[in-house]
Amino acid sequence: xxxxxxxxxxxxxxxxxxxxxxxxxxxxxxxxxxxxxxxxxxxxxxxxxxxxxxxxxxxxxxxxxxxxxxxxxxxxxxxxxxxxxxxxxxxxxxxxxxxxxxxxxxxxxxxxxxxxxxxxxxxxxxxxxxxxxxxxxxxxxxxxxxxxxxxxxxxxxxxxxxxxx
Numbered sequence: 338x339x340x341x342x343x344x345x346x347x348x349x350x351x352x353x354x355x356x357x358x359x360x361x362x363x364x365x366x367x368x369x370x371x372x373x374x375x376x377x378x379x380x381x382x383x384x385x386x387x388x389x390x391x392x393x394x395x396x397x398x399x400x401x402x403x404x405x406x407x408x409x410x411x412x413x414x415x416x417x418x419x420x421x422x423x424x425x426x427x428x429x430x431x432x433x434x435x436x437x438x439x440x441x442x443x444x445x446x447x448x449x450x451x452x453x454x455x456x457x458x459x460x461x462x463x464x465x466x467x468x469x470x471x472x473x474x475x476x477x478x479x480x481x482x483x484x485x486x487x488x489x490x491x492x493x494x495x496x497x498x499x500x501x502x
Contacts, residue, residue, distance in 0.1 A: 342367050343374035346463035347382025350455060357458065361385050362466030368484045374463070375405035376423040379444075383430035387437065396440040404449030404456055412444050422479050 343365045348357035361381045365374045379401055386399060403409060411421060416428035431442045447453055449460075 342467065343369040343371065344463045344466035345374045345376075345378030345381060346459050346466055347378045347385065348455070348459045348462065349382070349386065355454060357455075359385065360459075360462050362462055364466060366480070368480045368488050370481065370484055372405060372407050372411075373423065373479070373481075375403055375408050376411075376421075376427065378459075378463070379403060379408065380423060380426050380430065383427065383434065387430060387433050396438055398440050399434060399442045401442070401444045402447050402455070403444065404447055404460075406446050409444050409446045 344362055345365055346360060346362045348360045350357055363377060363381050365377045382401065408424075411424045412427065416425070416432075419425040419428060434442050447456055449456060
């Protein structure tokens with residue numbers, strides 16, 4: 338049966354430094370998909386950056402790299418009339434960063450699983466967080482209806498198929 342749990346991970350890199358300044362991880366929970374875990378990673382990363390910043394100081398550019406094209410596309414639709422709770426929370430974090438003096442916040446898609454060192458490190462951190470899933474506080478992440486239906490179809494098929502054969 339396909340794994341239906343996930344964890345999000347975010348790392349902060351400054352400039353060309355290849356070692357992250359920090360790593361934040363959080364389990365997204367059961368019946369989640371990659372969109373939910375990627376958006377969770379962005380939410381926890383932006384929240385950590387917001388806590389670090391001081392009003393009026395460090396007018397820096399913040400670039401968020403993600404390997405989720407769906408997330409970048411959802412963010413491109415803008416904050417108005419946003420129906421997804423996670424995307425709305427990300428926009429709220431972006432506004433908070435602007436209010437605390439960020440010069441610009443942008444989102445950049447990068448391809449996944451092709452050896453980009455920073456992406457490999459953050460994916461490894463997410464997998465390690467998933468391995469520690471039981472000992473970590475689970476975030477409240479909305480679960481999409483289709484994910485729940487798919488989960489129970491697979492579970493029922495795995496349970497009843499051997500009986501029927």
